[in-house]
Amino acid sequence: EAGVAQSPRYKIIEKRQSVAFWCNPISGHATLYWYQQILGQGPKLLIQFQNNGVVDDSQLPKDRFSAERLKGVDSTLKIQPAKLEDSAVYLCASSLVSGGTGYGYTFGSGTRLTVV
Amino acid sequence: QKEVEQNSGPLSVPEGAIASLNCTYSDRGSQSFFWYRQYSGKSPELIMFIYSNGDKEDGRFTAQLNKASQYVSLLIRDSQPSDSATYLCAGSGNTPLVFGKGTRLSVIA
Numbered sequence: 001e002a003g004v005a006q007s008p009r010y011k012i013i014e015k016r017q018s019v020a021f022w023c024n025p026i027s028g029h030a031t032l033y034w035y036q037q038i039l040g041q042g043p044k045l046l047i048q049f050q051n052n053g054v055v056d057d058s059q060l061p062k063d064r065f066s067a068e069r070l071k072g073v074d075s076t077l078k079i080q081p082a083k084l085e086d087s088a089v090y091l092c093a094s095s096l097v098s099g100g101t102g103y104g105y106t107f108g109s110g111t112r113l114t115v116v
Numbered sequence: 117q118k119e120v121e122q123n124s125g126p127l128s129v130p131e132g133a134i135a136s137l138n139c140t141y142s143d144r145g146s147q148s149f150f151w152y153r154q155y156s157g158k159s160p161e162l163i164m165f166i167y168s169n170g171d172k173e174d175g176r177f178t179a180q181l182n183k184a185s186q187y188v189s190l191l192i193r194d195s196q197p198s199d200s201a202t203y204l205c206a207g208s209g210n211t212p213l214v215f216g217k218g219t220r221l222s223v224i225a
Contacts, residue, residue, distance in 0.1 A: 013180075019131060035215075036218075040124075040217070041216045041217050041218075042120075042122075042204050042206075042215030043160065043204070043215045044215070045212045045213075045214075048212050056211070056212055090171050092160055104150045104152075104162045104165050104206075104213070105162070105213060106162070107159040107160050107161070108159060109158075109159050111195050112157045
C-alpha cells in the first residue's frame with residue numbers, strides 16, 4: 001500500500017511571498033487532514049476534508065491560508081502572503097474513517113517551510 | 117479548548133530499562149488515544165492506539181488508559197537506543213486528533 005505522498009519536501013521563501021503544498025492520500029482514504037508542526041511542538045490541525053468537503057477549518061488562518069481537495073483525492077494547501085511565523089513542517093495525513101476512531105492517521109513525510 | 121498535556125522531557129533512561137511516558141487530557145468526550153513516535157526530521161508514525169480502560173500490550177509497548185483520571189501512558193520495556201525519539205500522545209472524540217507537544221526520550225547505551 002502506497003503511503004501519503006507530499007511535495008515539495010523543503011521550501012524556502014521570503015516573507016510576503018506565496019507557497020503551495022501538495023498531498024496525495026492513501027487510496028481509498030476519504031478523510032484528509034493538514035497539520036502544522038512548529039519546531040518543538042505537536043502537530044496542530046489546520047483543516048479536515050471528508051471527500052471533497054471541508055469538515056473542520058476552525059483553526060485555519062483564513063486571511064492567508066487556503067486549501068482545497070478537488071475530486072475528493074489530492075489536496076493543495078496555499079499560504080499567501082507568508083509570514084515568518086509560518087515557518088513549520090506542514091503534514092498531510094489521511095484516514096479511512098473520520099475523527100480518531102479506528103486506526104489513527106497515516107502521515108506523509110511533510111513539507112518543511114522556512115520563511116526568511 | 118481540548119488539550120493534551122505531556123511533559124516535554126527529555127526523559128533519559130538506560131538501555132534495557134522501562135521508559136514511562138505520560139499524558140493527560142482535558143476533553144472528557146475523548147474516546148480514543150494514540151501514541152505516535154517521531155524521529156528527528158521525520159513524520160509521526162503510529163505505535164499504538166487504545167480506547168478501553170486498562171492496559172493494551174503490543175510487543176515491548178504497553179498503553180494504559182484511565183478515563184476517570186483522564187490519563188494515558190505508554191510503557192516501553194527493554195528500551196533500546198533506537199527508541200530515542202519524541203513520543204506524541206493524541207486524543208479524539210470523533211473529532212480530529214488533538215496532539216500533545218510530545219516527550220523527548222533518550223535511551224542511553
